[in-house]
Amino acid sequence: MNFLQDKKYLYLGGGLALLFIFWMALGTESSDAPVIYTTAKKGTFEVTVTTSGELRAKNSTSIRGPEGIREFRIYNVPIQRLVPEGTVVEKGDFVAELDRSEISSNYQDQLLELEEEESAYEIAQLDSSLTLSEARDNLVNLEYALEEAEIAVEQSKYESPAVQRQVQIDYERAQRELQQARKNYRTRVQQEVATLREIEADLKQERREVQRIREIMERFTIYAPENGMVIYKRNRDGSKITEGSSISAWDPTVAELPDFSVMNSVTFVNEVDIQSIRSGQKVDIGLDAMPEKKLTGVVTSVANIGEQRPNSDSKVFQVIIEVNEPDTTLRPSMTTSNTIHVNTLDDALFAPLETIHTVDSLNYVFKRDGMDVIMQQVVLGMMNDNDVVIKEGVALNDQLYLSTPADTAGIARQHLPAEVLDQYKKQEELETPDNSAGEQQEISEDFPQRGNAGNPAGGQQ
Structure with a gap:
């Protein structure tokens, strides 16, 4: 019986000891947070700015729509058809088709104006012919009248002096009328020629306008100016041109044919970090699509003016990084991770910012x-x-x-x-x-x- 009581006391004491240990542990943990130390490090200290960017060709050939459509009060033209982006085309291959409805309406109006000018020219020719014909008939009549007056003068030799004087006056009057009619005829011919020339100039202008519209309408079917891969232009909001989009009369670029020999990574740096970015700084470039590929580059351009990007509350500045290594696997619009080496300090002592x-x-x-x-x-x-x-x-x-x-x-x-x-x-x-x-x-x-x-x-x- 004593053995059982001792065993009971032993278990009770052990339990109390365990409770005391748990209480100490929990009490200590709740009252004193663990202290974490660190030490400063010595070595090369590097300041970098990391951004994401997008590959673009440094040089490219623009595929453009028709120029001069503003002359016909057309400012935006919808796109009806496009070849898929990334299509490899040769010079002269079809790329896009623009909507001709608005330009066709202008063309019909211009044709009507041309018909009116042609009618006006024909009427002017007929009027001129009729007017000059009447003037020529009048000259013939005046010539006959002069000849009759001349005969009358010859026959008046045997008449009285008064009759001879009257006949002489009629003869001189006929001469003056014929001379004046001939002078007026020459002036009338010049007037009619000038009138016809003016109407003909308007007619030629209308014909040129019709021909100009025809040439522009032909350019509504867009063909590749060179060999290459079609990459469509981005709008201001970052979206790419697609079927149904419109091109502007001020910038009718539809797509680009990039030169893959030299590529740029276009990135945007926030206004806090842009102060430390300079042209000539080295950059390490990674590709999201190919993590194993490591490239290098150099900053070639830093924008002086910030811009507001979509889905961003802060101003950012465009930075262009030229890729050093030519690589046939690089394609426009690939996402890049850019580590810009801003500054390096050798043999520096540094510690975490938390300290x-x-x-x-x-x-x-x-x-x-x-x-x-x-x-x-x-x-x-x-x-x-x-x-x-x-x-x-x-x-x-x-x-x-x-x-x-x-x-x-x-x-x-x-x-x-x-x-x-x-x-x-x-x-x-x-x-x-x-x-x-x-x-x-x-x-x-x-x-x-x-x-x-x-x-x-x-x-x-």
Whole structure:
């Protein structure tokens, strides 16, 4: 019986011990969060900007619709037929067919105007012929009248002087009338010729307009100007031209025939990162369709003016990256991942961004000092998405807090000497955006990293 009681007490004591252990574990976990440390790293520090882009040919031949349709008050033309995008065509092959309904209406109107001008020209010719014919008949009559007056003068030799004078006057009058009629006839001929020439000019203009419309209508069937692969133009909203879309009279481009020998990756960088993008920067390029393929490139163009892209609230700037390697497998519209190498700093000391804390515009890290924690002021340099260069205040083996300690009331602050801060400030004023990487490297050489061992600050608050 004593053995059973001892065993019972033994089980009870063990259970109480287990409860105590569980209570300690749970109580400790709930009251004190686990502390995670890290240490600074030393090596090559690189600042990059990562974006996604789209492949486009650097050079291409445009496939364009008819030019000059604005002359006929046509500003948009629907597309009726298109060959599938990606079709390989040869020069002269069919590419697209445009809707002729509006231009056909203009053509019919122009034909009616041409018929009216032709009728007007025929009427003018008939009127001119009739008018000149009457004028010529009048000249003949006047010539006969002059001849009769001349005969009357000859016959009046035997008449009285008064009769002879009257006959002479009639003769001179007939001469003047014939001369005036001949002069008027020449003037009338010139007038009729000028009238016919004016009407004929209008007629020729109408004929040219009809011929012009015919030529434009023929261009509503679009053929490939060169050999290549058809890639359709993108609209402003990013969508591609399809059957039913319309082309503008100001830009009648329907498609492109890209030259695959040199490709560009067109990407858009947000307004925060664009300040660090420069022409000539190197780029690592990956392809979503072929992850195993790695390409390189160089930034060739950076837009000066931002734009609002669809489905985006912020302004972005277009950046064009030229692919270095010629590759026959590259095709337009392939999605690329671009890593732009903005800056590189050799032999730099850097730590995760989570270790940096800002208080009153000053940067600090929490680091272990034996069994204690101190709040050390630091001077920062370049930063990327994950890490930041620490120029001053941290040594290589210092243990840094990745999060703020639970209780910071009694933690001492150690500030850097004023002369050290002044030196860095002067160096920053001398730096320029075009040479920031080289000058930052010089800073690290002129002012080597100071660790916690010497603790140049030495001061405590």
